[in-house]
Amino acid sequence: NVDKIAILPGDGIGPEVTREAVKILQTLSEIDSTFQMETKEFNWNSDYYLEHGRMMPEDGLDQLKDFDAILFGAIGDYRVPDSVTIWNLILPIRKHFQQYVNFRPVKLLRGMESPLKQDNPIDFVIIRENSEGEYTDSGGNMFHGETREMAIQNTVMTRQGITQIAEFAYQYAREHGLTKVTNATKSNVVVHAMSFWDRMVEEIADKNKDIAYEKYYIDALAAYFVQRPKSFEVVLASNLFGDILSDLGSAIVGGLGLAPSGNINPSGEFPSMFEAVHGSAPDIAGKGIANPMAQIWSAALMLEHLGRRDLHDAVLTAMEEVLEEKKVLTPDIGGTASTVEIGDVIAGKLKKI
Amino acid sequence: NVDKIAILPGDGIGPEVTREAVKILQTLSEIDSTFQMETKEFNWNSDYYLEHGRMMPEDGLDQLKDFDAILFGAIGDYRVPDSVTIWNLILPIRKHFQQYVNFRPVKLLRGMESPLKQDNPIDFVIIRENSEGEYTDSGGNMFHGETREMAIQNTVMTRQGITQIAEFAYQYAREHGLTKVTNATKSNVVVHAMSFWDRMVEEIADKNKDIAYEKYYIDALAAYFVQRPKSFEVVLASNLFGDILSDLGSAIVGGLGLAPSGNINPSGEFPSMFEAVHGSAPDIAGKGIANPMAQIWSAALMLEHLGRRDLHDAVLTAMEEVLEEKKVLTPDIGGTASTVEIGDVIAGKLKKI
Numbered sequence: 040n041v042d043k044i045a046i047l048p049g050d051g052i053g054p055e056v057t058r059e060a061v062k063i064l065q066t067l068s069e070i071d072s073t074f075q076m077e078t079k080e081f082n083w084n085s086d087y088y089l090e091h092g093r094m095m096p097e098d099g100l101d102q103l104k105d106f107d108a109i110l111f112g113a114i115g116d117y118r119v120p121d122s123v124t125i126w127n128l129i130l131p132i133r134k135h136f137q138q139y140v141n142f143r144p145v146k147l148l149r150g151m152e153s154p155l156k157q158d159n160p161i162d163f164v165i166i167r168e169n170s171e172g173e174y175t176d177s178g179g180n181m182f183h184g185e186t187r188e189m190a191i192q193n194t195v196m197t198r199q200g201i202t203q204i205a206e207f208a209y210q211y212a213r214e215h216g217l218t219k220v221t222n223a224t225k226s227n228v229v230v231h232a233m234s235f236w237d238r239m240v241e242e243i244a245d246k247n248k249d250i251a252y253e254k255y256y257i258d259a260l261a262a263y264f265v266q267r268p269k270s271f272e273v274v275l276a277s278n279l280f281g282d283i284l285s286d287l288g289s290a291i292v293g294g295l296g297l298a299p300s301g302n303i304n305p306s307g308e309f310p311s312m313f314e315a316v317h318g319s320a321p322d323i324a325g326k327g328i329a330n331p332m333a334q335i336w337s338a339a340l341m342l343e344h345l346g347r348r349d350l351h352d353a354v355l356t357a358m359e360e361v362l363e364e365k366k367v368l369t370p371d372i373g374g375t376a377s378t379v380e381i382g383d384v385i386a387g388k389l390k391k392i
Numbered sequence: 393n394v395d396k397i398a399i400l401p402g403d404g405i406g407p408e409v410t411r412e413a414v415k416i417l418q419t420l421s422e423i424d425s426t427f428q429m430e431t432k433e434f435n436w437n438s439d440y441y442l443e444h445g446r447m448m449p450e451d452g453l454d455q456l457k458d459f460d461a462i463l464f465g466a467i468g469d470y471r472v473p474d475s476v477t478i479w480n481l482i483l484p485i486r487k488h489f490q491q492y493v494n495f496r497p498v499k500l501l502r503g504m505e506s507p508l509k510q511d512n513p514i515d516f517v518i519i520r521e522n523s524e525g526e527y528t529d530s531g532g533n534m535f536h537g538e539t540r541e542m543a544i545q546n547t548v549m550t551r552q553g554i555t556q557i558a559e560f561a562y563q564y565a566r567e568h569g570l571t572k573v574t575n576a577t578k579s580n581v582v583v584h585a586m587s588f589w590d591r592m593v594e595e596i597a598d599k600n601k602d603i604a605y606e607k608y609y610i611d612a613l614a615a616y617f618v619q620r621p622k623s624f625e626v627v628l629a630s631n632l633f634g635d636i637l638s639d640l641g642s643a644i645v646g647g648l649g650l651a652p653s654g655n656i657n658p659s660g661e662f663p664s665m666f667e668a669v670h671g672s673a674p675d676i677a678g679k680g681i682a683n684p685m686a687q688i689w690s691a692a693l694m695l696e697h698l699g700r701r702d703l704h705d706a707v708l709t710a711m712e713e714v715l716e717e718k719k720v721l722t723p724d725i726g727g728t729a730s731t732v733e734i735g736d737v738i739a740g741k742l743k744k745i
């Protein structure tokens with residue numbers, strides 16, 4: 040079968056890093072005849088917005104729905120408010136396609152150095168709720184310009200939303216032989232939403248008693264990411280907490296140049312979307328120096344999602360070899376190589392297997 | 393004049409570390425006749441709750457209101473839900489006494505080692521909004537037990553609340569010769585509350601153009617705390633973001649054993665409250681091994697607030713000497729000394745000046 044992949048390069052360095060990720064996918068399809076793909080590129084980004092007044096066509100989601108997966112670059116441009124780009128492209132895709140899992144590995148690859156002195160193997164995953172919670176547009180502003188001006192924003196959590204992400208976390212732990220799930224909460228203060236979150240999570244934890252369960256307040260947990268990152272296996276977090284923890288997680292394993300993610304619809308009813316955690320980085324866009332490894336790794340997660348764990352592993356091994364050799368690295372991790380050179384050297388490794 | 397100080401030791405290690413902080417205050421009043429204090433202790437904690445069904449007497453806030461300052465230990469006990477202890481003692485004090493500034497230094501003391509490889513001098517402050525924002529009990533639960541069960545929680549931000557904390561941040565920067573304020577936001581997603589936050593903060597930034605202004609999304613900022621902490625001077629954050637960032641901040645300078653805080657009412661109309669950032673740590677309570685330095689430092693911040701910057705500095709210097717000598721340290725930072733021994737050795741240093 041042929042995997043149909045939608046490519047949304049986006050803004051800034053998005054197209055640069057996505058091009059290298061596609062290069063890797065193409066290389067794989069050349070060397071392994073059992074992997075066949077068909078890609079289609081969509082130019083929905085800030086330029087598109089400035090021309091058409093919207094981030095994607097009216098039937099945009101419909102155009103994407105029959106793909107097997109989406110590879111997404113990054114979005115964000117100084118000419119368009121971030122809230123516009125985000126609420127009209129990336130969040131609609133996450134929400135409409137019920138990609139309720141945001142899957143983010145925090146893994147110190149071989150050859151990488153952590154900024155932490157104690158860089159014992161760091162290898163865990165953050166499983167972030169991706170469809171509700173703090174990410175709602177429910178709320179508003181009142182009394183504009185008056186001294187009593189105020190804004191209200193609602194966090195909305197549902198039994199379905201929390202239960203399905205908690206079940207995914209436990210299932211993931213089970214399938215990967217992991218022994219513990221860590222719940223990120225703030226139920227001591229965010230009493231309505233997060234106490235509910237805890238209660239729902241603990242209903243699922245109770246059904247999985249063979250897997251250890253622990254719960255930390257998000258403030259303490261952020262500190263533990265620095266103090267004892269190797270103590271984590273699966274970290275389960277709400278949308279906002281998972282967002283914060285995963286950037287922090289990327290920092291302890293070498294930065295956003297190496298942080299991949301998958302927005303996953305576990306039922307397979309709709310396509311899942313894979314994207315580097317980093318943004319469009321307008322400051323270095325066009326210079327050809329962005330690190331494409333996060334996006335290449337995201338493409339590897341996509342391959343795993345498409346049933347090709349073997350290809351995922353091959354890509355990771357090739358990346359680790361490049362990192363260990365320390366000859367071809369982008370500036371963010373201490374080298375002088377270009378985005379394209381990273382793609383080429385990883386592709387070269389793959390061709391040799 | 394005699395400074396009237398209310399002492400609320402609280403639960404767990406709260407009383408242990410607070411006793412050492414009071415020891416330091418007493419030592420100072422013995423060696424410096426211009427510093428005179430009168431303390432009164434309040435036993436409002438979880439034991440009190442189990443006996444009386446409330447965390448403090450009905451007129452508790454009234455009993456506190458005429459003190460010059462409050463020294464608070466820590467609260468939390470496995471027999472009482474955290475939400476009860478917090479929403480009935482610490483948050484009412486913060487809110488009722490309009491302690492709208494939560495002031496948290498992130499400073500690598502001399503003698504301390506950061507867990508970061510790149511431990512260049514880390515020295516900045518987090519100025520956290522402390523009266524509104526994500527810390528509201530507005531919201532609720534619906535459809536209990538049904539599949540459509542849900543919870544809603546409102547973040548509430550006001551012009552007054554944001555403006556006054558932003559003004560404090562700029563004034564602090566100005567008075568301390570600092571050159572930059574960093575705004576922690578998530579206005580790209582939390583569109584109503586955080587865009588309003590940004591707009592209000594930027595109104596104040598515009599009036600202080602000689603001080604540089606920068607803005608980062610909270611996810612990126614958490615990563616930067618690990619990657620380039622020395623680039624910050626004043627970090628301005630909402631209640632929840634400041635909570636997360638300050639625990640993370642403590643981690644990069646040696647842990648919660650060394651993280652002090654002040655809940656400040658800048659007008660002086662009501663007492664301000666000083667407390668270590670750490671909690672009641674039930675796991676080590678009663679063992680006499682808790683590090684009292686965070687609480688001693690908090691007492692020093694109290695002294696500065698009471699107009700005695702000289703005494704604040706003397707305490708910090710004594711602490712740094714102890715840390716540099718590395719002879720008397722608690723287990724959290726690699727020693728074997730007891731809580732009491734730390735208090736004694738710091739008091740001893742102070743007596744020698």
Ligand SMILES: CC(C)[C@H](C(=O)O)[C@@H](O)C(=O)O
Pocket residue numbers: 125129282316580581611
């Ligand atoms: C761009 C933004 C909407 C996004 C988020 O907050 O989810 C990003 O930070 C991420 O982590 O994918």
Ligand SMILES: CC(C)[C@H](C(=O)O)[C@@H](O)C(=O)O
Pocket residue numbers: 227228258478482635669
């Ligand atoms: C105990 C809790 C209410 C508190 C907070 O979240 O503010 C604590 O974490 C802190 O940082 O002082």
